[in-house]
Amino acid sequence: MPNLSTALKMDPWRLQSGEELNRLRAQIIAGRDPQRPEIIICHGTGCLANGSDKVAKAFRAALEGKGIQAKVMPGIKTTGCHGFCSRGPLVIIRPQGLFYQRVKPKDVEEIVDHTLVHGKAVERLLYKDPSSGDLIFNEGEIPFYKLQQRIVLHNIGKIDPTDITDTIAAGGYQALAKALTTMTPEQVVAEMEKSGLRGRGGAGFPTGRKWRSALQAIKKKGRPVYVVVNGDEGDPGAFMDRTIMEGDPHAVLEGLIIGAYALGAAQGYLYVRAEYPLAIRHLEIAMHQAREYGLLGENILNSGFSFDARINRGAGAFVCGESTALFTSIEGKPGNPRPKYVRSVEEGLWGRPTVLNNVETWANVPLIIERGADWYAGLGVPHSTGTKVFSLVGKVNNVGLVEVPMGVSMAHIVEQIGGGVPDGKPFKAVQTGGPSGGCIPYSLKDTPVDFDSLTAAGSMMGSGAMIVMDHTDCVVDVGRYFLRFLEEESCGKCLPCRLGLTRLREILDNFSQGVGSEKDIEDLTSLSQAIQDGALCALGSSAPNPVLTTIRYFREEYLAHVQEHKCPAGVCKDLITYGIDPERCTGCMNCARQCPAQCITGKKKTAHVIDTHKCLRCGICKETCKFDAVFIS
Amino acid sequence: MEPQGVQIDEIMERYPDKPEYLIFLLQDIQASYGYISAQAMQLACDRIGVPLTQGYSVATFYQSFRLDPSGEHEIRVCLGTACHLKGGQRLVEDLERRLNVEAGGTTEDLRFTLNTVNCVGACALAPVVVVDNEYQPNATSKKLEKYLKTIDALAGVEAKEGAHA
16 A cells, blocks of 8 residues: 555545535535435344345346346445344335335345336335334334434435445535534534533443543643544443444544544544454444545644544453553553543543543534534433434344434333334333343333433443343343353452452352342342442442342342242243143154253154253253243243 | 465564554454464564563453364354343353353364354344354254254365365
8 A cells, every 4th residue: 555645645535625525525416316216225234144235136136137227227225234123134215215124135026126117115025013004115104213313323224334425425524524624622622511412331421521621631741642432332232333333434433533633632543342343344444435535644624633543453351341441452451440540531541641432422423513512402301412322122022223312211212112022011121231230120111211310220321232121031040141241251350340240140140049048138239339339440330230220129039039949030940840731732843853851752743741850941942842832830 | 264374474564563563463363363372472472572471461361362273163152131031041052062062162173163252233133143254143053053064064065075176
């Protein structure tokens, strides 16, 4: 590769001003035919895993074969995640906006023939409203989308994230141009303060205040100052940051550049989980293209401001989502956190003032700068402004990514947008905030989802994972799950976390085996408090939350394990037995063939029996049975 | 993985000689060779000027690094919360039995490495198993058995072709 400056000099598109950006945008839009059919194929991780790349390939092949080039050749665009992951692979046909779900390569011929050639919808691929049974043609009319307010996600699913011109056409980098040409760095910081934006990574610290503290630290210590993107989205069940990085990488980058301008930073870092290869690739492409267009690197938009950034891939450590651990990881060392007597805005990366914000937070910055802090502050509720993206997963019909204004109720998200639990019963609890959060029971379903209300309920916003649990999920098991997770991920530096979590988990192990007494619940509580007070970083101090909230709301279930030796949800292996209902069993022998312990006996077409002494309780028979004959007692 | 043996020297040239690039170097070695051998570790540490102990401190801290050769195929079972609720742990136990190996280990014939992962962020497809970077959505023991058999069958074909060549 030629060096940057010569490459840029030869580069015809290097933009010199905000006006040039607008001119380019107008040119791109003018060069498009609004009537041209466009096939939008979701290429988020979820749809890709369901084969959307094969669907795209089939479309390309079909279009070549059809010879419909004679009319207007349809365009094919692959985009980031549309959010409705449980319906993937998703295909949208523009300009009509027809929404097709669960599209397989074999459906492609029919779509081309019916829709593209004859202008008709393929009805069997349309979304059917579960309550009315009506077919819904348009994406925007589907309740899952209609009930959302997509602001941060507004471009995702519409633009091709690997083509900067598509981002520019959609209004990308307008906020950067505005900041660089019409605002002083001080005004940018003031705007952020006024917006009320709070960090989307977990703790909800006001972003503007963080930037202001960094400015004060710079006054004392001078520059360099660093800006860092926290893309180490480690909470299991959370994938909003991945979606933003994959689907609209320029939004993150634009936010970061604006932040760098406000703070006078020359170097930035994007720390991204290694488990997100597609996000890393799209960010790399975005950064490369932004440099080509003069939007990143030397003398951005000819404003005299220079800034560049680099990607650090994570190496698989949950604790690196913690700010100080993340910094030591960027420095090439094991990601151990340090005590925060001195805050990282004063002494962060390389001991310098550093502003670290989460991906979603950075992606909000351009919106605030472009549309103004007043507009932003009008969204959501007074102390939690704006919108929040949640990943709605677990036992819920519409699994996917949703964006709603802060302050809407839990029930609105889970029941209205998420379509409730698959068997139609009320949900048991919603786990928010990942391993640091807690379980909100059904009785609190009207809790407004904002930073302060969730904290008051004993949980937290966290990064926005919402895991819906139903009556077949055991709270003791979920508590053990999170503790085992954190026990493995604890860096081991401080004792309360290293040994305390292990002890908590051991007590819960006993519960799962029906061993223990009511007093153990008190021990869990007091040990939890000790860990909260004593742990070095947030990984440890928030770790007891899942245990404490489940004790608070589901004490009866804990007691059932030790007093009645029962797991009411039928999960804890030591307290359950599998059986086969002779009425339902057809004697198909499928379970007997799959059983690893070979403990299922019975002749063909006669009811089978499980030898409970030999049974491993692995659950494969239940998973295999097509007649729902295997039960747990 | 880049199986076409990237020369270790070439990897060493990719980054400046600064300690902050230790993780980058180890990641590239891991990607090319599937693990970090003692020799590769020595080369990397010498190159960027950190003691060998620091190299191992980093490699043992982060989960993605391996110090032993990994199997030809890597099976990663997602144990994110959604996958856990939908039976991810059951799949791990089933694979452990089937392959006669514990999670984190490699089968004796070096065919399979079984790993667990904390969430691949594909929660809509729970439980998810990733085999050699191919996602297996809504995995069941039966589906996995079938899939692993196709890999084994492929191996048979490859072995035959190898014999002819």
